[in-house]
Amino acid sequence: MKSVFNADKPIYIQIRELIEDQIINKQLKEDDQAPSTNQLVNFYKINHATVSKGINQLVEEGILYKKRGIGMFVAEGAREKLLHNRRESFIEDHIVTLVQEANKLEITVEEIMTYIYKVKRSEKQ
Template identity: 45%
Template sequence: MKPILDENQPIFRQIAEIIMNDIVEGNLKEGDQVPSENELSNFYNINRATVRKGLQSLVDQDFIYKKRGLGMFVKEGAYLKIIQMRQKQYRSDYILPLIEEGKRLGMDLETIIQLIKMEEENID
């Protein structure tokens, strides 16, 4: 199923996120060829220059590389780099604010952990 692009975020960033998600989820493995600019622009019905900007951001972050005349490929180590980057982001976006809000509400760390464990049991 084709992900729906969000009008509130730059499309080139969303294209980069989609490719990174494919790497993390194992749909694109190290050494695999990334869909071409034409394929992505046709699939999402967006400007090829926008796709190029998204792919270039992945090149700049060292997740993919260009082979002249052949296309773009997932770089060795990209999976681990993306996971590490996202774990840092997860910590700053979710974990630290969770702990800070818990403390504002008078909770200690053990109480916060217990609440998380209770919610995890509800998810399963």
């Protein structure tokens, strides 16, 4: 059986990102109940501690909150917080590297933008 998880990244981070993606994509909205630890453990057949670690990070960051005896829920403003964090990471992980490489290759900002627009147009088709 092929694993749904990427071997290059810890599973607890992938669980965390799975929930984050559901919030960003509006599959989970503010005050919606998030999948429980037990549901994730049973569905993915992974260790309870692994799932708990990913979920607890989201609780610590204020993305999820606990209702004792009921479960985890999406916190108010969670989507905006996640979008902000992901944008910051995107800039650091991709844009900075892109600009540095473009500078080495003497690619102008205008050329970069032309390439970006070309890629965006091809994705829409």
